[in-house]
Amino acid sequence: MFVALCAVFFLLFGNLVRLQAFKGDYYYRLSESNRIRIVPKRAPRGRILDRQGKILVTNRPTYSISIIPFEFRKTPEILIRLENLIEITEDDLDRAIEKGGLTRYSPVPVKRQVDFETVSILQEHILDYPGVIYEIDPVRVYPWRSHAAHALGYIGEISIPELRANYTRGYKAGDLVGKMGIEKAYDWYLRGKDGAEYLEVRVSGEVVGPVEGRTNIPAIPGADIVTTLDVELQAYAETLMTWVNAGVFIALDPRNGEIYSMVSRPSFDLELFTSTITDSIWQLLNDPIAHPLLNRSTQGTYPPASTFKLITAMGAVDEGVANANTRLEACHGSIWYGDRWFRCWNRRGHGEIDLVDAISQSCDVYFYQLVLYLGLDKWSELAKDNGFAKKTGIDIPPEATGFIPDRDYFNERYGGRSGWGNGVLLNLCIGQGEVLVTPIQLIQHFAAIANGGTIFAPRVVREIRPPMNRSLVVEPTINGQLPASPEALRICNEAMIDAVNAPLGTGVWAQLPDILIAGKTGTAQNPHGEDHAWFVCYAPADNPRVVVLLLVEQGGSGGAWAHLARDYIWYFCNIWEPRAS
Amino acid sequence: MRSVDWTLLIAAILLSVIGILLIYSVSPDSKFWIRQAIYFAVGIAVMFSVWRIPMRVHYSLGWIYYAILLIILVTLLLQGGEVKRWLSIGPLSFQPSELAKLAMVFVMGRYLYDRKKDIESPKLIIGAFLLTGLPFAIVMGQPDLGTAMVFTAILITMLYTAGIGELTLFILASPFLSLISAVQWIPWAVYFIILLVILYATRSRLVVFLPVAVVNLFIGIFTPAIWRGIHEYQKERILVFLDPGRDPFGAGYQIIQSKIALGSGQFWGKGFLEGTQVNLAFLPARHTDFIFAVLGEQFGLIGCTIVLALFLIMFYRIIKIADDARNLYARIVAIGAGTILFFGATVNIGMVSGVMPVTGLPLPFISLGGTSLITSLAIIGILQNIYSHGIEGP
DSSP states (O other): OHHHHHHHHHHHHHHHIIIIIISHHHHHHHHHTEEEEEEEEOOOOOOEEOTTSOEEEEEEEEEEEEEOTTTOOOOHHHHHHHHHHHOOOHHHHHHHHHHTTTOSSSOEEEEEEEOHHHHHHHHHTGGGSTTEEEEEEEEEEOTTTTTTHHHHOOEEEOOHHHHHHHGGGTOOTTOEEEOSHHHHHTHHHHSOBOEEEEEEEETTSOEEEEOTTOOOBOOBOOOEEEESOOHHHHHHHHHHHTTOSSEEEEEEOTTTOBEEEEEEESOOOGGGGGSOOOHHHHHHHTOTTTOTTSOHHHHOOBOOGGGGHHHHHHHHHHTTSOOTTOOOSOBSSEEEETTEEEEOSSTTOOBSOOHHHHHHTTOHHHHHHHHHHHHHHHHHHHHHHTTTTSOOOOSSOOOOOOBOOOHHHHHHHHTSGGGOOTHHHHHHHTTOTTOBBOHHHHHHHHHHHHHTSEEEOOBSEEEEEOSSSOOEEOOOOEEEEOSOOHHHHHHHHHHHHHHHHSTTOTTGGGOOSSSOOEEEEEEEOOTTSSOEEEEEEEESTTSOOEEEEEEETTOOOGGGGHHHHHHHHHHIIIIIHHHHO | OOOOOHHHHHHHHHHHHHHHHHHHHHOTTSSHHHHHHHHHHHHHHHHHHHHHSOHHHHHHHHHHHHHHHHHHHHHHHHHOSSOOSOEEETTEEEOHHHHHHHHHHHHHHHHHHHTGGGTTOHHHHHHHHHHHHHHHHHHHHTTOHHHHHHHHHHHHHHHHHHTOOHHHHHHHHHHHHHHHHTTSHHHHHHHHHHHHHHHHHTTOOHHHHHHHHHHHHHHHHHHHHHHHHSOHHHHHHHHHHHOGGGOTTTHHHHHHHHHHHHHHTTTTOSOTTOSOHHHHTTSTTTTTTTHHHHHHHHHHHHHHHHHHHHHHHHHHHHHHHHHTOSSHHHHHHHHHHHHHHHHHHHHHHHHHTTSSOOOOOOOTTTSSOHHHHHHHHHHHHHHHHHHHTSOOOO
């Protein structure tokens, strides 16, 4: 035992001899006159590209001025010099140093985007500014300004809670991190890894050179993110949406959930975030009503209105309650149930019609009768199995969950079974009442109907391309299968073709002569004003390659906006696809 | 009956005094050194009191120590907050992890002594692992890797002293060796073949041979897969632990500065109070975990060698005391308590000179810190008691 112990001591002793006797001179020099400064080499943030590899977000180099707290001396003269150089007060300085408080040895940026002239002055008089250094600091460039702003997101200086949460992952004070969208969700890949340079520095602040025996750690640039978005399609969608004050436009590939375009209005200019934001702009961005920073496609919840009828239709077909030709009691514009009249949107009534016509003409009275065959429990189970009331798992959180009421909810809300009647179900089946969905859930649902029943999670990222390693291709995520038989899907498809192409269809504004479009309108009651307009469609109806969802807040009738979706599909099929292939 | 092991006592007192002097030299104006001197006085008092406690008292209290240890560790874990290594009772605050090491020694001593008849039985070994595993898991959760490693070291040396064979010890350690060698497949394959040969050559029974081979094979195959599977930043944490230079703004910075301080002392040192204050101010934790660098700067290789020699003499005496102990219980406890000091000293000196990971273990007797100093002196008290009841050497 004692021999083993001696061996360990001998190793320790040998190492001390190496450090103190052999390399002692070198360390002595370092300790007496000079010190080691470790300067981080900021890794350039990865770019964000569209599906064709065109640039959506990139960088441009600028300079930033940082101080190293333990080398910095806060004398009045130096403070005055700094104030003259970069207009920074003592308070600003203290705040910056406090933010960098986790370690005193790494530089803390105190002024970003400094011009070259200032840097030259600093370089010339560097000895007058002990502990002040400049670094190359890449800044984000958003050539498309507000296009896809919510999906792309922006970056900002790391906040103290963010720093605490991510300290172990190598995040440092002063780091720029994603605050929203892809910039946030893929921050870890985009940010790369900062390197470090070891410099021997005289006490006066003069740099002697690299440190002997220490290799610098090179910065590893961040990975490029290839999105599923397309610059052209996005621009086209943005142009269409200039007609809309507040609303959502999403187009995606039903075969895998890849999003081509995503517009949430009102939007904002991403370039605002590359320089200091003034208070008045910040107030505009946080307007409590318009809420431009909110991504309405994933965070907005709305009643889905008639777009929700397909759930009842498919359920009824699969339960054997109805088939394509089933006729129920004629619609005269309203129906008496329980203790009151339930109205159809068409006050004159639809007459006696079958299931296909009831969908294409969106007859409420027909569905009031149909859903009673299913009952509340079956209906809410179906709605949840269709992907509602749960997050789609889109790769740019946060995401709202939406809401599908069920028996437990009503019992709690109205105090037991006696407090409410089946009338609530009538409202629910036409997508009114307590039902709330996000646009992304709704388009996920329609994409599944279009592709024959597979629920693909929508996503905006296709590929992660690290600078050195092999790129990582993001595979489609399947959220499950629609609880619907092929027959039920066929009826829905037929009915949605009619909705756009039959004379009495509600979506006739979406007709195109050369492309068969299938769609469904929705008009959601809005207690705060005009109704919200929905239109969801896909094309070509026999083998869909694109699904489009349009929501216009306070847009009135859903059919009235169908032409915007039509134009997009026309552009997609006739201009974009031939060019892209 | 003998009275005092003077060598051990004097070595401990010298090391403590060197500690106080070094703390004084770091910041003569602050009260740190006075505090350490008071801790030293308290520690000496504690040492003499512990000296008088007969070993059978510790023996009978073994399980109670263990219960108290678990309660304190769990309380600490539930206390939450950023740093979970301190426990406050009224105006006193102490680091329970230091006492936990000692409690672990007593309970393990009793456990092994009670079962000394069937020391090689798998049941006993599994029990010993479980006994260590519980506090081990809790301190890992704090996370206090250093203390967790001390627990492991205590377990191994005590099992060995209790009479477990080298082969059993090797078999027990084999999964860990697999884990380390599995970084690349060639060293692992070599290691695995050696393992098989050893097992075969020692005519191990099939019930031992098969499970050991299978477990090692599994670890060898799955370690690279798990390594590939874990997240980039988790890998980074492990790599930084093994090589602090990868994290130049955290652990790497401390190591660079501590090596500069240590190396710049050269052969003779810069002299007492002559350490470059500018430089020492750059060295974090210089009163506590990195105090050895302060020694190196002021007293050079000579000073470091003296301190190493004092430790070596101390450990030589501890082994002697264990050898001469009256019964197995006293012998196991002596080795376990010695392990605490030995492990603390070597890991700390290795860390300061940049050859071992940064674990946050103080240097026994020397680092600033009441709990550490008092516990170390208490260990000397226990050893003195064992010595005084030991059999006369030949």
